[in-house]
Amino acid sequence: MTNATAVSFGFPETLVGETRSWLVLARPKQPTFGALVLICKEEAQAFSDLSATAFADLGLAVSAVETLLRKVVGYQQINYLMLMMVDRDVHFHVIPRYQGERVHEGMSFPDAGWPGQPDLGAAMDLGPEGAARLAAFLRQQWPAA
Numbered sequence: 169m170t171n172a173t174a175v176s177f178g179f180p181e182t183l184v185g186e187t188r189s190w191l192v193l194a195r196p197k198q199p200t201f202g203a204l205v206l207i208c209k210e211e212a213q214a215f216s217d218l219s220a221t222a223f224a225d226l227g228l229a230v231s232a233v234e235t236l237l238r239k240v241v242g243y244q245q246i247n248y249l250m251l252m253m254v255d256r257d258v259h260f261h262v263i264p265r266y267q268g269e270r271v272h273e274g275m276s277f278p279d280a281g282w283p284g285q286p287d288l289g290a291a292m293d294l295g296p297e298g299a300a301r302l303a304a305f306l307r308q309q310w311p312a313a
Contacts, residue, residue, distance in 0.1 A: 170209070173257035177205045181300040185232060185310035189225040192233060194306055196299035197291035200263055201270035201277035202241040202306070204233060206248075207259040215250065215258055235311045237264045247286055261288075273301070 170179055174191055182193040189210060195203040206229060212218050218226075230248075237243055243264035250260050263286045269278040281287035294302060 171207070171211065171257045173205075173255035173259050174207050176255050177207070178296060178299050178303075179207075181296065182303040184303050184306040185236070187225050187229045187232070189219075189222040190229040192229065192310075194299050194303035195261065195291075196295065197288075197293050198277060198302075199281070199286050199288050199291040200241075200243075200265060200279045201272055202237050202243070202264045203291075204237075204262040204306075205259055206230075206233060206262055207257060210258070212258045213252070213256045218258060232311050233262055236306060236309055237262070240306065240309050241266065241270060249286070272305075273298075 177193045178196055179191065179193055184194055184204065185192045189208060191207045191209060193205045195205050208218060208222055210218060210222050234246060241264040243266050245265040247263040247265060248260045249263065265282060266279050267282050269276050277292060280290035
């Protein structure tokens with residue numbers, strides 16, 4: 169199952185991993201390297217509308233996301249932002265935070281907001297092809313269930 173929010177973030181090409189209730193997508197605009205979008209598969213536009221199953225499964229999704237990003241990015245902190253202003257389906261922007269930069273495919277990904285709030289405006293736009301390549305790379309590292 170998918171929803172408009174998943175499609176707006178490039179699903180299915182940007183799919184990194186999934187659980188029973190959640191999709192994990194590579195964010196096409198990367199404020200830091202490895203930024204993801206964690207999207208609920210249920211039809212819900214309010215966090216309180218999620219089923220008990222989705223809430224329980226959120227723990228599994230977060231564990232997999234953090235395992236992946238710890239390995240690939242080596243983040244120092246991680247931010248989960250629930251910014252449902254444009255894309256209304258329940259989702260989180262997952263922003264790994266670090267001092268300095270990370271390099272991938274010859275591109276530098278500084279954390280422009282470190283150590284303060286993430287600077288979403290400084291995001292590197294990978295475009296559809298770059299986001300799909302990043303998703304494929306991350307998908308290879310997705311922890312087994």
